[in-house]
Amino acid sequence: MSSSHMDNIPSTPGKFKMEKSSYIQRCRHFSSVAKLTFFVFLGLILVLFFKSPSTSSLSSSSSSPYSSSSSIASDLSRRSLKTSSWGGLAWEKRVRSSARIRSRNGFSVLVTGAAGFVGTHVSVALKRRGDGVLGLDNFNDYYDPALKRARQSLLERSGIYIVEGDINDAALLKKLFELIPFTHVMHLAAQAGVRYAMENPGSYVHSNIAGFVNLLEVCKSANPQPAIVWASSSSVYGLNTKVPFSEKDRTDQPASLYAATKKAGEEIAHTYNHIYGLSLTGLRFFTVYGPWGRPDMAYFFFTRNILKGKSIPIFEAANHGTVARDFTYIDDIVKGCLGALDTAEKSTGSGGKKRAPAQLRVFNLGNTSPVPVSDLVSILERLLKVKAKRLVMKLPRNGDVQFTHANISSARREFGYKPTTDLQTGLKKFVRWYVSYYGSVKKSDQ
Ligand SMILES: O=C(O)[C@H]1O[C@H](OP(=O)(O)OP(=O)(O)OC[C@H]2O[C@@H](n3ccc(=O)[nH]c3=O)[C@H](O)[C@@H]2O)[C@H](O)[C@@H](O)[C@H]1O
Numbered sequence: 001m002s003s004s005h006m007d008n009i010p011s012t013p014g015k016f017k018m019e020k021s022s023y024i025q026r027c028r029h030f031s032s033v034a035k036l037t038f039f040v041f042l043g044l045i046l047v048l049f050f051k052s053p054s055t056s057s058l059s060s061s062s063s064s065p066y067s068s069s070s071s072i073a074s075d076l077s078r079r080s081l082k083t084s085s086w087g088g089l090a091w092e093k094r095v096r097s098s099a100r101i102r103s104r105n106g107f108s109v110l111v112t113g114a115a116g117f118v119g120t121h122v123s124v125a126l127k128r129r130g131d132g133v134l135g136l137d138n139f140n141d142y143y144d145p146a147l148k149r150a151r152q153s154l155l156e157r158s159g160i161y162i163v164e165g166d167i168n169d170a171a172l173l174k175k176l177f178e179l180i181p182f183t184h185v186m187h188l189a190a191q192a193g194v195r196y197a198m199e200n201p202g203s204y205v206h207s208n209i210a211g212f213v214n215l216l217e218v219c220k221s222a223n224p225q226p227a228i229v230w231a232s233s234s235s236v237y238g239l240n241t242k243v244p245f246s247e248k249d250r251t252d253q254p255a256s257l258y259a260a261t262k263k264a265g266e267e268i269a270h271t272y273n274h275i276y277g278l279s280l281t282g283l284r285f286f287t288v289y290g291p292w293g294r295p296d297m298a299y300f301f302f303t304r305n306i307l308k309g310k311s312i313p314i315f316e317a318a319n320h321g322t323v324a325r326d327f328t329y330i331d332d333i334v335k336g337c338l339g340a341l342d343t344a345e346k347s348t349g350s351g352g353k354k355r356a357p358a359q360l361r362v363f364n365l366g367n368t369s370p371v372p373v374s375d376l377v378s379i380l381e382r383l384l385k386v387k388a389k390r391l392v393m394k395l396p397r398n399g400d401v402q403f404t405h406a407n408i409s410s411a412r413r414e415f416g417y418k419p420t421t422d423l424q425t426g427l428k429k430f431v432r433w434y435v436s437y438y439g440s441v442k443k444s445d446q
Contacts, residue, residue, distance in 0.1 A: 086163060086172060092179055095134060098161035099180045103130025107341065110182045110226070112136045112215065113189030114162045115148040117294045118231065118285070120155060121330050122186055122337045127158050129338075134180060135162035137189065142196070142203070143295045150437075151292055167211035173218040182222070184341055187215060187230035190262075193296050194235060194399040197257035208261035212268060220276035225347035227279035227359075229340045232266055234286040234326070234366065234404045235259035244407040247284075247362055256399025266362060273360040277349030281340045281359070286366030286406045290330030290426055291433030298373065299327070299427065302380055302388070303434055311389035314373055317402045323395055324370040324403040329421035329429075336365040339415030366406020367419045379424055383431045 085091075099108045109126055113119040114135025127133045135155060139148050152162050165172045167189050176182075191200075191207040212230070219226055237245045239253040254260040269280040289299045302312045315323045340363065348356040377388050395402065411417035 086165060087175070094161045095163065095176065095179050098159065099132040099134040099182070101130065101132040106131045107183045108132035108134075108180055109184045109186050109341070110134050110136060110176065110180070111186045111188065112167055113187070113231075114155065114160070115139060115151050116188055116192075117151075117290075117292055118288060118330070118333060118337070119186075119188040120151040120292055121290075121334050122188065123155055123160050124158055125334050125338060126186075126341075127160055132180075133160050134176065134182075135160055136165060136167070136176070137162050138166040139164060142191065142193070147292075147295065154292075167215050168206065170214055170218060173215065174221075177218060177222040181224060182226045183224070184344065185215070185219060185226045185228045185230075186337065186341065187212070187228055190231060192258070192294065194256045194258050195396075196296070197261075198398050201257050204257050204261045208258075209264055209268070212265050216268065216272045216278065219347075220272060220278055220349060221352045223350055225276070225278055225349050227281075227341075227344035227347055228269075229281045229283065229337065229344055230265070230269070232282040232284045232362065233259065233262040234284050234364070234406065235399075235401070236263045236266065236284060237404065238401060243403070244368065244405040245364060245366075246407040247364060247410050255401050258399060270360060273358055275354060276352065277347055277354035277356060277358040279345050279347040279359045280361070281344055282362040283336065283340055284362065284364045284366075284406075285333060286326040286328045286364065286404055288328050288330055288333050290430050292437075293330070293430065299376060299380070299430065300434075302377060303384065303431065306377075306380055306384055306386050306388045309386075309389070311391045312377065313391045313393050314377060315395040315400065316374075316392055317395050321402060322372045322374075323400070324372045324405075325376075326366040326368065326370045326404045326406050327376065327423050327426070328365065328367040328406075328419060329423075329426035332367065332417075332419035332421055333365055336363070336411060336415075336417045339411070339417055343415045361414070363411040363414065363417070364406040364408050365411060365417065366404070366408055367421075367423075368406055368408055369422070370403055370405045371423050376423065376427075379427050380431070383428055 101108055106129075107126070109131055111119055111123045111126070111133055114123050115137035119135070119137070123133050123135055137148065139145050155162060163172070163176065167173070189207065189211065191203045197204050216228070219228060234245065235256060236251040236254060236259055237249060238251065238255045238259055240249050240251070242249055251263055251266070254263050266282050269282055272278045273280045289297065293300050295301060295304070305312045317323055345359040348354060348358040377390065381388050408417055408419070
C-alpha cells in the first residue's frame, strides 16, 4: 500500500528528490536527534501536502459502485498519471504498426478511451476499412476492468494496440504525436455516468475537463494538427423541455455535474477552435447501448439483476410520470462517428498558431424514438424469459432528467446519419452477447 502511495506522487519525483537532498544537507547543521526527528516529520507532512490536490479533488466516497474496489487508495491509483511503462524500440514499433494506414486516403486515428464501450466498436470499424488506429486508455476501475481487458484482446486480434495511459499525461501524448502524424483524434475517453458524479465529482473534472484540455494542448501544438471528433452527451440538454432536442436548443441548465463537464467541453472546444484553428466536432450521444456495453448502465445491470432474481429500481417522475430515453444502438452510433470523422475538415493551425478559421460542429446522435424505461424492462423480460422484480420508485434527484429525444436532422444532412436499429432488435443482440460473454448467466457474478 505505502509503495503505491509513493508511486502516485504525480509528476513530482524529481522535485521530491531535490527536497530530500537539500534536506540531507540541512541535517548536517543539526546535530541533535530531536531536530532530525523534527525535520523527518516535517518532510512527511510536506509530502502529504504535495499529494493533497489530487487527493482532495476526489470525494471521500470515491470508489465506484460498479467496480469491486472500495478504497480511496484504489481510486487514487486509477486516477494516477502514472503510465505503465512506455517507450523503447519495441513499444514504438507496436505503436507504428497499429497506426499504419492500410488503405488509399485512409486516416491515422488516435482513439482515446479505446478499451471503452464506444471506443472499442469505433476502433474496430476504422481498422476494418483500412485506417490506422492507435488506442489509448487508462483502464480505470470505474467498472469491471476485466471487461476492458477483454475488449483490449478483441482489438489486439484486429491488430490494434492500446497504449496504457491517461489523457492527462502530456509527455505520453507528445511522444505519440512525435511518432505518428495523426490526421484525426477520436476522443472518447471520459468519466461517464450521470449519477456517479455525486459520489466522485473529482473524477469528472480530472477526465472530462483537465484531460480534455491536456489533449487539446498537445493537439494544437502538433504538426500537422489533427481534426478532433469527441464525445459530448445528450445530458447537456438538462432541464430543457422543448422536444425533440435540437442542437439549437439551450444547454445552459445541466442537471448533473457529468452534464456540466460535457457542456464545459463544448465551450472549451470553442476556445481551442477560435484561438488555434483546431477542427472540432462534438457528438451528443443519446444513451448508447449494445454488446460489450457499460455495466453501470441501466439496460446492462437490469439484465444482470433480472437473471439473478434481484429486484430492479425503475424510476418514475412525479404523478407517475414516464421516464424515457432515446436509446441508441451502438452500430448506429459507430456510423455516426465515422460520418463525423469523414466530414471533418482539416485543422488550420500550425506551430500552435491559427492560420485561418476552422470547422466547429456539434451533432445529436440519437435514435429519434424515446422509449419508457418500463418498456425497456418489458422487452428484457421477454428476451430473457424471466419476470423482473420491479421496484418502482421516484426519480431521485441525483442528476437524472425525465426524458431525452434527439432531433437528428443536422447529422443526417451533414453525413447521412440514419439510425436503423429499434430497441427490441438492439436489446436482442445485447442479450445474445451478454449470455455468450458471461457464459452460464445464472453463474455470472460480475
Ligand atoms: O445520453 C447520455 O449522454 C448519457 O446516457 C447514459 O445516461 P442515462 O441515460 O442516464 O443512462 P442509464 O444510466 O442507463 O439510465 C437509463 C434510464 O434508466 C433509468 N434508471 C436508471 C437506473 C436505475 O436504477 N433505474 C432507472 O430507472 C434512468 O432514469 C434512465 O431513464 C450514460 O450512462 C451517460 O454516460 C451518458 O452518456
